[in-house]
Amino acid sequence: xxxxxxxxxxxxxxxxxxxxxxxxxSALAVLALINLTMGVLLGGRKYRSLLLAxxxxxxxVWVNALVxxxxxxxxxxxxxxxxxxxxxxxxxxxxxxxxxLSATLIFSSLTSPRDLLKSLESELGLPKQLSFMVSLSLRxxxxxxxxxxxxxxxxxxxxxxPIPLTPGEWASLISPLxxxxxxxxxxxxxxxxxxxxxxxxxxxxxxxxxxxDVALLALLVAEIVxxxxxxxxxxxxxxx
Amino acid sequence: MSIVVNVEEAGYIKGRPVLRDINLELGEGEVLLxxxxxGSGKSTFLLLLTGVLTNLLYGYVKGTVKLFDINPxxxxxxxxxxxxxxxxxxxxELQIAMQTPIDEVLFVLENLKYPKPMERARLxxxxxxxxxxxxxxxxxxxxxxxxxxCLASSTVHEPKLLILDEPTANLDPWGVAEVVKYVRExxxxxxxxxxxxxxxxxxxxxxxxxxxxxxxxxxxxxxxFEKYLSRELRFLHTSTSEKTSVEAESMSFKYCKECxxxxxKTSFSLKRGEVxxxxxxxxxxxxxxxxxxxxxxKPLEGRLLxxxxxxxxxxxxxxxxxxxxxPQEPAYFFVKTSIEGEVKLASQVSGLEYSKVVEKLDPWxxxxxxxxxxxxxxxxKKWLSQTLVSIYGSRVxxLDEPTAxxxxxxxxxxxxxxxxxxxxxxxxxxxxxxxRVVKDIADRVLVVCGKQVSELSIxxxxxxxxxxxxxxIK
Numbered sequence: 001x002x003x004x005x006x007x008x009x010x011x012x013x014x015x016x017x018x019x020x021x022x023x024x025x026s027a028l029a030v031l032a033l034i035n036l037t038m039g040v041l042l043g044g045r046k047y048r049s050l051l052l053a054x055x056x057x058x059x060x061v062w063v064n065a066l067v068x069x070x071x072x073x074x075x076x077x078x079x080x081x082x083x084x085x086x087x088x089x090x091x092x093x094x095x096x097x098x099x100x101l102s103a104t105l106i107f108s109s110l111t112s113p114r115d116l117l118k119s120l121e122s123e124l125g126l127p128k129q130l131s132f133m134v135s136l137s138l139r140x141x142x143x144x145x146x147x148x149x150x151x152x153x154x155x156x157x158x159x160x161x162p163i164p165l166t167p168g169e170w171a172s173l174i175s176p177l178x179x180x181x182x183x184x185x186x187x188x189x190x191x192x193x194x195x196x197x198x199x200x201x202x203x204x205x206x207x208x209x210x211x212x213d214v215a216l217l218a219l220l221v222a223e224i225v226x227x228x229x230x231x232x233x234x235x236x237x238x239x240x
Numbered sequence: 241m242s243i244v245v246n247v248e249e250a251g252y253i254k255g256r257p258v259l260r261d262i263n264l265e266l267g268e269g270e271v272l273l274x275x276x277x278x279g280s281g282k283s284t285f286l287l288l289l290t291g292v293l294t295n296l297l298y299g300y301v302k303g304t305v306k307l308f309d310i311n312p313x314x315x316x317x318x319x320x321x322x323x324x325x326x327x328x329x330x331x332x333e334l335q336i337a338m339q340t341p342i343d344e345v346l347f348v349l350e351n352l353k354y355p356k357p358m359e360r361a362r363l364x365x366x367x368x369x370x371x372x373x374x375x376x377x378x379x380x381x382x383x384x385x386x387x388x389x390c391l392a393s394s395t396v397h398e399p400k401l402l403i404l405d406e407p408t409a410n411l412d413p414w415g416v417a418e419v420v421k422y423v424r425e426x427x428x429x430x431x432x433x434x435x436x437x438x439x440x441x442x443x444x445x446x447x448x449x450x451x452x453x454x455x456x457x458x459x460x461x462x463x464x465f466e467k468y469l470s471r472e473l474r475f476l477h478t479s480t481s482e483k484t485s486v487e488a489e490s491m492s493f494k495y496c497k498e499c500x501x502x503x504x505k506t507s508f509s510l511k512r513g514e515v516x517x518x519x520x521x522x523x524x525x526x527x528x529x530x531x532x533x534x535x536x537x538k539p540l541e542g543r544l545l546x547x548x549x550x551x552x553x554x555x556x557x558x559x560x561x562x563x564x565x566x567p568q569e570p571a572y573f574f575v576k577t578s579i580e581g582e583v584k585l586a587s588q589v590s591g592l593e594y595s596k597v598v599e600k601l602d603p604w605x606x607x608x609x610x611x612x613x614x615x616x617x618x619x620x621k622k623w624l625s626q627t628l629v630s631i632y633g634s635r636v637x638x639l640d641e642p643t644a645x646x647x648x649x650x651x652x653x654x655x656x657x658x659x660x661x662x663x664x665x666x667x668x669x670x671x672x673x674x675x676r677v678v679k680d681i682a683d684r685v686l687v688v689c690g691k692q693v694s695e696l697s698i699x700x701x702x703x704x705x706x707x708x709x710x711x712x713i714k
Contacts, residue, residue, distance in 0.1 A: 136337055159560035176574055194292065196352045
């Protein structure tokens with residue numbers, strides 16, 4: 001399926017904005033369900049580690065919610081008290097993360113860095129530096145997958161759990177990822193400059209929409225309308 | 241002169257020069273080969289020359305640089321550098337920005353507004369033997385193919401100057417031979433070429449001039465250069481124990497159901513207290529084999545025993561006592577945010593007293609205990625990972641390309657360290673393309689090829705690794 005990269009960018013950006021802006025659980029749940037299904041179908045095989053990282057991060061979100069959230073006690077198991085705020089907080093953050101993950105999976109599965117670069121700078125008129133950064137993130141995401149898998153293996157070799165559970169273990173997984181990612185970002189930027197990126201001239205072109213683009217934009221409009229409707233007519237979801 | 245450099249000092253932070261008193265004049269069509277210790281400033285010199293040091297990395301330069309008719313230190317003229325220069329960085333992972341070979345080459349042509357970019361890109365992919373893989377995901381290319389892609393994207397715009405930073409790093413002998421062949425072609429085309437290399441022998445016949453960077457300065461002339469050429473480091477191959485440490489029986493492996501087999505019913509065994517070099521082409525499965533031995537991957541069929549146990553069934557700590565795997569990329573190895581944390585973890589796991597372990601550390605590591613391991617240079621990271629391996633005391637040590645990026649003196653230290661491990665009765669398994677490992681330290685050599693692991697005599701292994709390159713550098 002070929003989708004115009006600019007349309008994908010608009011779709012992904014809109015999902016991201018909605019993930020940050022929406023607070024209604026029902027709206028978030030509907031959007032997450034639609035987009036996570038699409039995202040997993042399109043990029044689930046390609047980005048397995050990302051899905052695994054997402055699943056593991058939910059454990060962290062739950063622990064965090066249990067410790068810090070207030071509200072009415074819903075369940076008491078020994079010293080552990082599950083409060084209404086914890087359930088609500090966990091659901092809200094998890095759904096927001098699901099939307100962000102969906103946006104990433106859909107976006108990165110349906111375009112390539114060069115197509116995206118050309119489309120963003122010439123069709124949407126974004127500055128070439130910004131367009132390059134966005135397109136580069138697609139390439140880095142694939143390498144990030146590889147790095148993550150490798151680091152998890154090596155953790156076992158160092159006598160640690162491949163999948164981190166505690167905050168300290170998370171730090172030990174994220175530190176090498178960030179360190180390697182930053183180094184890579186810096187040198188790919190240098191290499192791009194040495195291959196004439198600053199001399200790159202942009203010719204503006206019009207966006208050509210095909211049926212897949214129209215369908216995706218229609219879906220986006222429907223999702224925005226749905227989110228607005230639920231915002232204006234909130235469903236009564238309570239954990240009391 | 242095509243390149244004139246007169247630099248009093250240069251570096252990343254004012255007052256802390258990495259390079260001093262650099263004076264160089266290079267004529268058009270000349271090939272300059274630069275050697276020097278790890279971390280001496282060879283890459284910094286290349287960044288200085290291209291203006292990257294001052295224009296992109298916020299470094300400083302006191303002096304002048306002339307690159308053909310432009311001054312790369314001038315921010316306005318810096319943007320013209322790509323028209324004159326093609327550069328291949330040491331690590332292809334740090335250079336490739338696009339997802340397919342054709343996109344990578346087109347990116348350069350589109351930047352420089354070449355007419356008919358597709359035609360030209362295809363021509364260059366053909367030249368570098370990549371046309372059939374033009375649309376393939378770059379992550380599916382072998383190391384040699386990625387290096388060729390970097391060469392294609394660095395030369396597709398016909399630059400006058402080609403800069404190659406460690407072009408043979410991590411390449412198998414066939415990949416090295418290809419790179420040498422392409423460099424010869426470019427020299428014949430009259431290009432000016434600057435090469436930095438830890439194994440300068442490969443390019444010696446092509447070089448018009450040789451230089452070294454040491455003590456922060458560039459010294460041209462053969463008298464400085466000789467000591468960086470490969471020399472015999474031979475360590476006596478001592479007798480080994482008869483006890484088996486690793487044994488594979490009819491072992492098969494593949495990564496997924498649909499993936500091709502990497503190993504098919506292969507068998508081999510390794511003894512305790514021996515240094516075993518595992519060689520083979522890029523992508524043949526050396527690293528995979530290292531990971532299977534290290535209990536990080538599970539064989540599909542057959543079995544692999546590590547001191548009588550199946551390693552992938554062992555719990556992490558128990559596994560660590562038996563085997564440790566050191567990856568080619570040292571940053572993957574670290575799990576703590578400070579060197580102190582790394583040393584503490586290793587001491588704790590091996591039951592040693594931290595203060596006593598610290599006393600035995602190299603002085604430079606002691607001085608940087610509070611630093612993050614990720615702030616170290618590549619060579620330092622490698623050295624720290626080896627230090628941690630010593631602390632852990634695992635009985636089998638698997639080292640993936642341990643000599644990559646190390647100068648000859650560090651290679652010598654590495655071999656001495658391997659010898660110490662061997663004397664302690666530990667099995668050292670080295671996954672490598674480096675013929676020096678085979679010649680100078682290995683007791684036995686296994687070759688991974690055609691889904692099988694088989695043994696080669698040392699002399700046959702030396703010939704296996706040297707022949708492809710010798711043919712080209714003659």
